[in-house]
Amino acid sequence: MNMLTLPTLDNRLEAYQLIGDPLIPRAPRVPLNRIAFAAAHVVSSPLEERDPWLGSPAVDWENSLRFRNWLWDQGLGLAEAMDTAQRGMGVDWPTAKELIQRTMRDAKAHPLKPRVACGAGTDQKPREDYRTPDDILAAYTEQMEAIEAAGGQVILMASQAFPAIGATADDYVHVYQKLLGQASAPVILHWLGDMFDPKLKGYWGSVDVATAMNTVLAIIEANPVKVDGIKISLLEKTYEEELRARLPDGVHLYTGDDFNYAELIVGDGEHYSHALLGAFTAIAPAASQALEALAQGDLQTYHDLFRPTVPLSREIFKAPTQFYKAGIAFLAWLNDAQSHFIMPGGFQSSREISHYAEVFRLADKARLLSKPDTAVERMGLLLKLHGVE
16 A cells, blocks of 8 residues: 655654545647646756756756656646746756757647747846846847747746846836837746745836836737736735736736636636646646636536645745745656656755655645656655655
8 A cells, every 4th residue: 555654744754645546647638718838847967967056057858858748748838948946046048048949849849739938037147247227138138039049939037137226117118118129929028026036026116016017017008919918926816816907908917826826717707817837837637637627618627626736836835935846846756757856956955855745745635646656656765865764
């Protein structure tokens, strides 16, 4: 029987009997009526990595691309080369650029022809090297051009450089107007809260959400044909609901709310959100099959699939939220979507063993351990590494 002794969040050891009733990962059987991007992580090569806290990572390309194909096989799109646990936390721009190029080659060869949107930022130089809005504009431009050359859609990631130079609302308008004007296809904007990255506090030129929202809406309203949509990740659904109700027709709201995605994607009868979520990489089989049910009008199955994933997502994205990618990579390893659990910068050490044990329990209850025997074996290995027999 699959019985494990697992640490608990209150520092005890407790026997856990695996339920072992997994969803089988598969592609949706009908076209989806919501756009869904999953934000994937990067895997490092255990044999090639040197000084993991310094310099560029030694990317395990086989495992990194294997995981992306696993997501695509389930009908999900991909948000590539972004997120706080990747760019700026172990993955630099040269590595990200190569990642985008390799991913786009694989995406073009995939039978489902998945949609891929790629993060353009300003991380080719340290924040302190930026002095003016035009410095930021030049950095974004370089990365946008590389993404478009590879065939990816551009996501204009929130840049730490803006708060670092004390940018005003007018500075944001100046830079984003220029970027949208030179984009060859509609882009996705990105509003990431400081719970994900404290260095983004005051984005759009204000710490007041209402004021910041007015600024970004003014940018979108001036350029509606150049904006596919905006991803908002503030972990407060009322902000998202307000923003999506005010967007021009044809501009999508992509939820980045890893706590409230189920109700936001369904919507309120008048407006609804699409998805650009880190959580979807952790819950891919449930997400794919729930969206399939939604497209078929089966709300009961939709909620039945998503409901048990919410506690799991809340654990993965608990504070400090910027370390969430460790839980996602852990689940990918348990599900054999990658062969090991080594991340850039040794990022797997950013969460404690009791967290991984809780992720294991909650994933089992959410039917997200797709290979139960493999998951039990690998959880056992991690427990032994931490002195738990």
